[in-house]
Amino acid sequence: MVRNVAEVVAELDPEDVHLLSGIEHGMRFSEWVDRRKLPKFSRLTAEEVDYRIDRCERRGLLERKTIQYEGYKLTFEGYDALALHTFAERDTIEGFGAPLGVGKESDVYEVQSYRPMALKFHREGYTNFREVQKEREYTADKEHVSWQYTARKAAEAEYDALETLYPDVSVPQPIDHNRHAIVMERIDGVELARARLPDDQIVPLVELILDELAGAYEAGYVHADVSEYNVFVDEGGITIFDWPQAVSTDHENADELLERDVANLLGYVERKYPGAIRDGSPERVAAELTTGEFSGFDG
Ligand SMILES: Nc1ncnc2c1ncn2[C@@H]1O[C@H](COP(=O)(O)OP(=O)(O)O)[C@@H](O)[C@H]1O
Numbered sequence: 652m653v654r655n656v657a658e659v660v661a662e663l664d665p666e667d668v669h670l671l672s673g674i675e676h677g678m679r680f681s682e683w684v685d686r687r688k689l690p691k692f693s694r695l696t697a698e699e700v701d702y703r704i705d706r707c708e709r710r711g712l713l714e715r716k717t718i719q720y721e722g723y724k725l726t727f728e729g730y731d732a733l734a735l736h737t738f739a740e741r742d743t744i745e746g747f748g749a750p751l752g753v754g755k756e757s758d759v760y761e762v763q764s765y766r767p768m769a770l771k772f773h774r775e776g777y778t779n780f781r782e783v784q785k786e787r788e789y790t791a792d793k794e795h796v797s798w799q800y801t802a803r804k805a806a807e808a809e810y811d812a813l814e815t816l817y818p819d820v821s822v823p824q825p826i827d828h829n830r831h832a833i834v835m836e837r838i839d840g841v842e843l844a845r846a847r848l849p850d851d852q853i854v855p856l857v858e859l860i861l862d863e864l865a866g867a868y869e870a871g872y873v874h875a876d877v878s879e880y881n882v883f884v885d886e887g888g889i890t891i892f893d894w895p896q897a898v899s900t901d902h903e904n905a906d907e908l909l910e911r912d913v914a915n916l917l918g919y920v921e922r923k924y925p926g927a928i929r930d931g932s933p934e935r936v937a938a939e940l941t942t943g944e945f946s947g948f949d950g
């Protein structure tokens with residue numbers, strides 16, 4: 652995303668926020684919100700709605716359609732703007748900074764608070780949703796599940812996991828969440844995928860990651876998306892992030908997912924540092940993690 656949502660948010664009047672919130676409300680019932688319903692949903696006069704639509708559309712916060720009826724929906728920038736506005740009102744964040752990472756299903760930015768933080772906007776459902784809509788054309792709105800809903804659920808799931816795990820497990824400290832966005836501690840360091848580890852540090856580092864996975868299991872979670880891209884490495888140790896898809900250890904596939912996480916990690920290490928780990932059967936290691944018996948690799 653090139654445009655700076657933060658600048659747009661700073662320019663918004665309270666009435667613009669009412670309009671955007673009104674459209675957000677309407678999107679719970681249909682993908683496109685009928686223009687005639689906007690005065691009621693946003694508690695603005697019809698003239699005020701006209702003026703606010705114009706302003707918000709120019710800023711890329713809304714999308715319009717005119718076939719069948721005149722309707723509006725929020726763009727993801729519009730939804731981002733509402734979340735940012737809420738964080739600013741709560742004094743969770745004071746400033747907006749550079750992108751920290753664009754993931755498969757998120758945009759992450761540095762934000763300023765009493766110390767530097769990371770703000771993650773979830774995008775789950777956004778791309779898929781577009782494809783689904785194209786195929787469906789004008790089918791009934793009944794089946795409509797907005798990408799906002801999917802993204803909001805993912806953000807809630809991630810925030811819940813972080814709140815449970817922090818500080819016993821090495822995860823970013825959760826600070827606040829709203830809609831599809833979460834604010835968390837900003838982690839310095841490099842992704843495991845980009846780290847160049849000296850030979851004598853490979854095994855201890857992998858053991859450290861596995862210990863954290865054991866800690867998460869004990870606290871009731873399996874990450875379920877462990878990869879070299881979701882682990883940060885720095886001098887102080889490691890941090891495991893990106894938890895929206897984490898499953899409860901009560902889940903029927905939990906142990907299978909843990910084994911897959913372990914296999915992903917050990918597989919990566921074996922490809923990048925062949926022979927570094929000699930007794931790394933994912934099945935055995937995962938089983939030991941679930942019982943707290945894992946005590947490291949031999950040799
Ligand atoms: N707490 C954080 N501190 C610093 N950078 C982060 C933080 N969380 C995420 N990032 C950066 O943003 C990228 C995407 O975040 P991630 O949580 O992995 O989302 P995705 O599900 O899209 O992969 C990461 O690869 C990382 O570079």
Ligand SMILES: [Mg+2]
Pocket residue numbers: 754755880881893
């Ligand atoms: Mg990721």
